[in-house]
Amino acid sequence: MKQIKIGLLGFGTVGQAVYKLLTENAENIAERTGFLPVIEKVLVRDLKKKRSLSIDSKLLTTDPKDILENKEISIVCELMGGIKPAEEYILSALERGKVVVTANKALLSEKGEKVFSLVNERRLYLGFEASVGGGIPIIKTMKEALVGNKIKRIVGIVNGTTNYILTQMLEKGMDFAKALRLAQEKGFAEADPSLDLKGIDSAHKLSLLASLAFNFFIPFDRVYVEGIDKIELIDLEFARQFGYVIKLLAIAKEDKGKYEIMVHPALIPEKHILTSVRFNYNAFYIQGDFVGDILLYGLGAGGAPTASAVGE
Numbered sequence: 001m002k003q004i005k006i007g008l009l010g011f012g013t014v015g016q017a018v019y020k021l022l023t024e025n026a027e028n029i030a031e032r033t034g035f036l037p038v039i040e041k042v043l044v045r046d047l048k049k050k051r052s053l054s055i056d057s058k059l060l061t062t063d064p065k066d067i068l069e070n071k072e073i074s075i076v077c078e079l080m081g082g083i084k085p086a087e088e089y090i091l092s093a094l095e096r097g098k099v100v101v102t103a104n105k106a107l108l109s110e111k112g113e114k115v116f117s118l119v120n121e122r123r124l125y126l127g128f129e130a131s132v133g134g135g136i137p138i139i140k141t142m143k144e145a146l147v148g149n150k151i152k153r154i155v156g157i158v159n160g161t162t163n164y165i166l167t168q169m170l171e172k173g174m175d176f177a178k179a180l181r182l183a184q185e186k187g188f189a190e191a192d193p194s195l196d197l198k199g200i201d202s203a204h205k206l207s208l209l210a211s212l213a214f215n216f217f218i219p220f221d222r223v224y225v226e227g228i229d230k231i232e233l234i235d236l237e238f239a240r241q242f243g244y245v246i247k248l249l250a251i252a253k254e255d256k257g258k259y260e261i262m263v264h265p266a267l268i269p270e271k272h273i274l275t276s277v278r279f280n281y282n283a284f285y286i287q288g289d290f291v292g293d294i295l296l297y298g299l300g301a302g303g304a305p306t307a308s309a310v311g312e
């Protein structure tokens, strides 16, 4: 059986879940692809950090060259996050002809032009399924399954933290602060949740989706963004009296060559299918000119679902 050697940049929530997936499911992957995945090296910042997953300490390194300049490694998974030095490492791996897989929506939507140009010019492979929608295969759907369609509209609930908070407020009558605290206790919200609450995480994801839908790069700073940080319980209650539910929506639409790309809280009719997307679930409602309407639904974040998408 031919082995395929993989380097992981990062061993946090997603990195550890990817390690688990590639070791536990190695034989299944080998049967399905003809290649046995072998993790060769794992880059971290701190070798002494206590980690919930135990790993052979010989695999860990703090030197990115052990992965980027290792000729045996043909796939590099960037699971560090942030712009610097992730961008430099991704470009370096691509320039060496390695396949790169990343979950880093912030980097791709803010600085993606350079990375995507290199990939297109040199016909390289950059997998970024894990950067949008966690385990939901939205990127492959857009790039492959729907390639025959002109995409007219995408309406997504693309951030689990905000959807969890809004669901708790609506269904349990909790105020915003209490619902946020609960989301943090359950691990659905970061200690600093501002990227989620202000809609920035959703806008990062929408920038990538809209770029795929409309065939040109739409950077993050062209997306209109409004979060849920000003939503109060009373807003949800008023909306309900009129037959609506408030959700944070990521919307990309095209009409006669004009594009609207925006993230904002929106009123949706109680009977609309997107109202059944509750708690930390995500969904993408897509309209194509031939396929009509389709809906993809699943867990949009967390180690295991995101690792599933890295495994693309």
Ligand SMILES: NC(=O)c1ccc[n+]([C@@H]2O[C@H](COP(=O)([O-])OP(=O)(O)OC[C@H]3O[C@@H](n4cnc5c(N)ncnc54)[C@H](OP(=O)(O)O)[C@@H]3O)[C@@H](O)[C@H]2O)c1
Pocket (backbone or CB within 6 Å): 009, 010, 011, 012, 013, 014, 015, 043, 044, 045, 046, 047, 049, 078, 079, 080, 081, 082, 084, 085, 103, 104, 105, 106, 130, 131, 134, 300, 301, 302, 303, 306
């Ligand atoms: N968590 C999710 O549910 C989720 C879902 C979808 C996408 N993502 C994306 O996945 C990526 C990783 O997220 P995460 O939640 O797994 O992050 P995380 O738990 O903070 O893990 C980051 C890992 O990268 C390592 N690292 C960071 N900077 C480094 C540097 N300069 N040099 C070497 N190692 C470095 C850290 O090393 P140490 O362990 O030594 O500190 C850590 O192992 C991000 O781009 C995020 O947006 C996450």
